[in-house]
Amino acid sequence: MRVTTSFPLGTLRNTPSEAEIISHQLLLKAGYIRRINSGIYAYMPLMLRVIEKISSIIEKELNTIGCTKLLLPQLHPAELWKKSERWEGYTAGEGIMFNLKDRQGKEFGLAPTHEEVITSIASEIINSYKQLPQCFYQIQTKFRDEIRPRFGLMRSREFIMKDGYSFHSSENDLASFYEKMGIAYENIFKSCGLQTVGVEADSGAIGGASSKEFMVTADAGEDSILFTQSGSYAANIEKAVSIPSQPIPIRDNISGLIETPQQKTILEVCKNNNLDPTQIIKVVVFIAKFESKAEIPILACIRGDQHINEVKLFNLVNKLHNSNLLNLKKIEDKNIIEKNLVDFPFGFIGPDLDNKTIKASSNWNKTWTRIIDSSASSLSKFVSGANKVNFHKVFQSFSFASNDYLVEDIRNAKKGDKIKINNNEVLKEKKGIEIGHIFQLGQKYSEKLNAKFSDKDGQLRNLWMGCYGIGVTRIAQAAIEQNHDQNGICWPIQISPFEVIIIPTNLKDQIQRDLTEQIYNNLKINKIQVLLDDRDDRAGVKFKDAELIGIPFQIIIGRDAINKEVELLCRSNNTKLKIDANNLLETFIKESKIMYNKNS
RNA sequence: CGGGGCGUGGCGCAGCUUGGUAGCGCGGGUGCUUUGGGAGCACUAGGUCGCAGGUUCGAAUCCUGUCGCCCCGACCA
Numbered sequence: 238m239r240v241t242t243s244f245p246l247g248t249l250r251n252t253p254s255e256a257e258i259i260s261h262q263l264l265l266k267a268g269y270i271r272r273i274n275s276g277i278y279a280y281m282p283l284m285l286r287v288i289e290k291i292s293s294i295i296e297k298e299l300n301t302i303g304c305t306k307l308l309l310p311q312l313h314p315a316e317l318w319k320k321s322e323r324w325e326g327y328t329a330g331e332g333i334m335f336n337l338k339d340r341q342g343k344e345f346g347l348a349p350t351h352e353e354v355i356t357s358i359a360s361e362i363i364n365s366y367k368q369l370p371q372c373f374y375q376i377q378t379k380f381r382d383e384i385r386p387r388f389g390l391m392r393s394r395e396f397i398m399k400d401g402y403s404f405h406s407s408e409n410d411l412a413s414f415y416e417k418m419g420i421a422y423e424n425i426f427k428s429c430g431l432q433t434v435g436v437e438a439d440s441g442a443i444g445g446a447s448s449k450e451f452m453v454t455a456d457a458g459e460d461s462i463l464f465t466q467s468g469s470y471a472a473n474i475e476k477a478v479s480i481p482s483q484p485i486p487i488r489d490n491i492s493g494l495i496e497t498p499q500q501k502t503i504l505e506v507c508k509n510n511n512l513d514p515t516q517i518i519k520v521v522v523f524i525a526k527f528e529s530k531a532e533i534p535i536l537a538c539i540r541g542d543q544h545i546n547e548v549k550l551f552n553l554v555n556k557l558h559n560s561n562l563l564n565l566k567k568i569e570d571k572n573i574i575e576k577n578l579v580d581f582p583f584g585f586i587g588p589d590l591d592n593k594t595i596k597a598s599s600n601w602n603k604t605w606t607r608i609i610d611s612s613a614s615s616l617s618k619f620v621s622g623a624n625k626v627n628f629h630k631v632f633q634s635f636s637f638a639s640n641d642y643l644v645e646d647i648r649n650a651k652k653g654d655k656i657k658i659n660n661n662e663v664l665k666e667k668k669g670i671e672i673g674h675i676f677q678l679g680q681k682y683s684e685k686l687n688a689k690f691s692d693k694d695g696q697l698r699n700l701w702m703g704c705y706g707i708g709v710t711r712i713a714q715a716a717i718e719q720n721h722d723q724n725g726i727c728w729p730i731q732i733s734p735f736e737v738i739i740i741p742t743n744l745k746d747q748i749q750r751d752l753t754e755q756i757y758n759n760l761k762i763n764k765i766q767v768l769l770d771d772r773d774d775r776a777g778v779k780f781k782d783a784e785l786i787g788i789p790f791q792i793i794i795g796r797d798a799i800n801k802e803v804e805l806l807c808r809s810n811n812t813k814l815k816i817d818a819n820n821l822l823e824t825f826i827k828e829s830k831i832m833y834n835k836n837s
Numbered sequence: 838c839g840g841g842g843c844g845u846g847g848c849g850c851a852g853c854u855u856g857g858u859a860g861c862g863c864g865g866g867u868g869c870u871u872u873g874g875g876a877g878c879a880c881u882a883g884g885u886c887g888c889a890g891g892u893u894c895g896a897a898u899c900c901u902g903u904c905g906c907c908c909c910g911a912c913c914a
Contacts, residue, residue, distance in 0.1 A: 249863090251848045384913055
């Protein structure tokens with residue numbers, strides 16, 4: 238490709254002010270993307286080549302394990318999503334699915350994901366266990382009405398995703414395919430030149446039993462990963478399980494009511510009464526709203542020095558009820574409290590708060606669902622709210638054993654926690670960018686969409702399903718976050734838009750021009766992906782742009798052209814080789830091979 | 838949705854306090870010079886100052902409303 242005739246670069250001298258993180262700034266400055274609207278971007282020619290590179294790496298790896306590529310519609314009829322009972326949750330309120338009506342008033346959604354469509358197709362074309370297993374995938378634009386799009390392609394409203402769906406005759410077969418997919422994912426990310434870590438994850442709104450996320454570690458990441466140094470454990474903070482520190486034993490001479498005027502926070506209570514946060518149980522109040530319109534008030538109790546993990550709590554509450562949980566909110570708003578509660582001692586609530594605090598006139602369920610984290614339930618003597626304004630209380634040998642209480646893990650694991658009692662390894666924390674996520678869905682969708690097959694015994698059974706996503710455009714940006722320097726992008730060669738860029742320093746020099754053409758044509762004939770910067774600009778301009786756009790190799794043709802000598806420069810480590818033009822192709826092939834092998 | 842910031846040519850910004858009809862750097866075009874690290878000189882094109890009202894002889898500037906973008910959070914995955 239020639240820059241002047243077929244591949245305008247569109248680089249900028251100044252960094253657009255809208256970009257906060259380095260990868261986003263570089264994508265804009267180097268002309269890879271242009272913003273059209275919040276969270277909506279155009280992929281410019283350079284970017285499209287990166288996307289195509291990543292896509293073909295994915296395709297190659299997935300085809301190897303027997304997956305089949307197809308392309309599904311992006312406009313989905315609401316009825317399909319109503320069958321899976323996700324329409325409400327995905328469109329109402331804070332749902333992420335863009336939706337619209339056609340001229341007849343029929344409802345549609347713009348696809349954020351494709352479980353419904355693929356399951357409905359699978360149910361039609363898969364009849365027998367003999368056709369299983371089967372895995373379909375596609376690479377396509379997804380639409381998500383993100384509450385807050387940010388950081389360019391990291392969280393955008395339109396993005397390119399590889400999504401795959403597998404179908405199995407048994408849970409075992411699903412589990413083993415899931416493992417195979419995990420390995421394929423590792424190969425894919427390695428082939429893209431990325432350093433990733435696989436972590437246990439929450440399966441969120443997609444649902445299902447087991448799920449694993451693949452993270453690119455980077456400070457700009459939106460997720461937190463907890464892991465041990467040895468690699469024995471790694472999980473998303475939303476999912477991570479750990480052992481909290483030992484509580485400090487509470488002193489013997491304390492009992493009964495403690496007057497705690499205006500002391501609404503754990504810290505204030507501790508400071509004024511010579512207590513430690515580990516001796517206190519804090520009670521946080523939530524309201525859970527379900528698709529069935531049911532509203533259930535929740536008391537969540539946890540040791541004072543620990544924090545509630547709302548994802549864990551959400552999943553738990555969701556399981557307790559046979560309707561979908563739409564939304565779980567802390568109760569803080571005065572109006573909501575006044576409308577639904579009576580004599581509510583906000584700031585002084587204990588785990589034994591009376592059900593009578595819920596007003597008869599309220600829409601809420603009239604019993605508190607009491608969920609106790611095990612960090613709290615293991616305390617036999619502790620301090621908590623006395624359910625009376627300005628008072629706390631010492632609970633002596635209080636037990637959470639009755640039916641009123643549910644003891645579960647709703648605690649946020651944190652760095653410094655141990656993962657096993659007899660193991661001194663502690664958790665460390667890093668930020669990560671989620672670029673892939675694999676799920677064992679089980680039969681959730683096949684059941685709702687009636688996708689069955691005949692098993693060996695002639696019985697109709699629900700298909701077992703897995704689903705597997707990779708953020709293609711997100712990989713591109715994450716790769717920049719991991720591979721750049723002060724001068725610009727340093728693409729891993731596997732996903733670079735070109736392998737090499739030719740920079741003639743002075744095109745007015747006939748000798749340089751001739752040598753440039755000769756080298757360019759020779760590389761092209763030999764199927765090297767080469768960009769020729771044939772702009773009649775000064776050398777400095779072309780050097781700067783080449784560094785900015787991050788092509789891994791530069792061939793510089795300059796004064797020594799008269800001696801048939803050129804330079805081969807490596808972008809990432811800045812090493813320069815002076816070579817005879819006749820040996821250039823050979824040397825380049827050798828050097829690029831080394832780089833391909835190093836990265837993957 | 839709450840908090841903060843910002844909307845002035847393709848990009849980065851100044852001007853606004855104290856109203857007088859828009860400016861700088863980069864980028865673009867033409868010419869000459871220059872040619873291995875974002876060149877120099879000269880000329881030049883390009884802006885309903887986000888939008889709508891209002892105040893005023895006169896509004897980028899003051900007032901009201903509105904839309905949008907970015908960041909933090911909530912939320913979401």
